Amino acid sequence: MKTLFLALITFLTLTSCQNNKKQNKEKTNTISEQTEEKKEETKTILEKIAYAHGYEHWPSVEKIEFSFVVNPGEQEMIRHWIWYPKNDKVTLVKENERITYKRDNIMQEFVDTDKAFVNDSFWLLFPFHLEWGVFNYETIEGVKSPIQQKESTKLIVKYPNEGGYTPGDRYDVYLDQNQHIIEWAYYPSGKKEPALLNTFEDLSNFDGIKINMIHRNPDTGFQLNFRNVSIN
Template sequence: MKKSLPIILGLSFALLACKTDKKTETTHQTQELSILDKVAHAHGFNEFKNVKEIAFTFNVDRDSSHFERSWVWNTLTNDIKAISQNDTVTYNRKDMDSTATKINGGFINDKYWLMAPFNLVWDKKNITYDHLNDVPAPISKNPMQKLTIVYGNEGGYTPGDAYDFYFGEDYIIKEWIFRKSNQEEPSLVTTWEKYVDINGLKISEMHQKEDGSFKLYFTNIKITSKNP
């Protein structure tokens, strides 16, 4: 009888392990994604882990004026190449002097326009949010879901700013409002349109005001995977 004891104990532990694994699996399956995660994932957030480098040109047409600057971002090393009409500067975001810090403010702005849905996850610890259904979108007036996020008052380049995202059942952003310092009146209202799918990342190439007097758009987008 003593010889069989380890076998019985072994079976007991095995049964216990099976029960524990099953419970863990069930919990994982029923865990609901937050609205922040749902919007980010709809735009391909899960594919970002496979990205090695992102290059893009940020363009703004305001009335008769045009502005542009280009960036190359190595997502693995955080090396940035900033390319303007007058100069090309390379820096690493982990070790920035005063000049790089100033240039990096432009990178943060331009990257945010390019990948704002992903920032819903990246910035999760620094924002509060509210989610509503059936709210008229500011430009189309179509009923959409509305996600409002407000950044904390400390840290970052624009603390305290707020954004209202508008999207349908697919969680793909169609319009948004930027409200500086969380003021009630909109600072800027634009569309999110002309989506492209590049290596699984869904990018809106065009953002414009309702009257067309302001257009912010991206050209020369190139996303390189770790394993091309």
């Protein structure tokens, strides 16, 4: 009888420990989930967009290669870039030309090349540029996107009138419920009418970093693609 009693006490003790461990684990998971939810709530819309496209992976990126292709087909224009973000070394490969320079000390002879790189990399990583840039912004909920007429959040980005290669530019960015960009409208130097209106399509994953590979406007025939993308 004494042996049975001790065995029963041991069983109840083990069961109690297991239940406590389970409750503690569930409590820890709940706290962790609540912490993540709180972190998400405190993020700005710009941070939410950047992280929805894998911004947390950016610090580990050593090298990016991509081809910027306008008007894919017989009349296409291609610039291929090799970029080492940590030391900001850039190489342009275009037809039989190869130009390498450092962005922290741009000589006059490389200014036009750098303008092209800023443009092309801006298209490639626009969600991250929302974290890197300096501008004013506002959001409007429940807006129909111009091309696809999808329900979206409209983010209006206005760059300062001084500084950079294209001061005063404005972008109207249309976001879905996952903070992914579905379209944008570009207003150079704050003009009243957009110079460009296009989609963001084919969202592809490169080791956690998400990039829209196709941009187009069915009405105007405009199309811009990315090819040969690699991120290491």
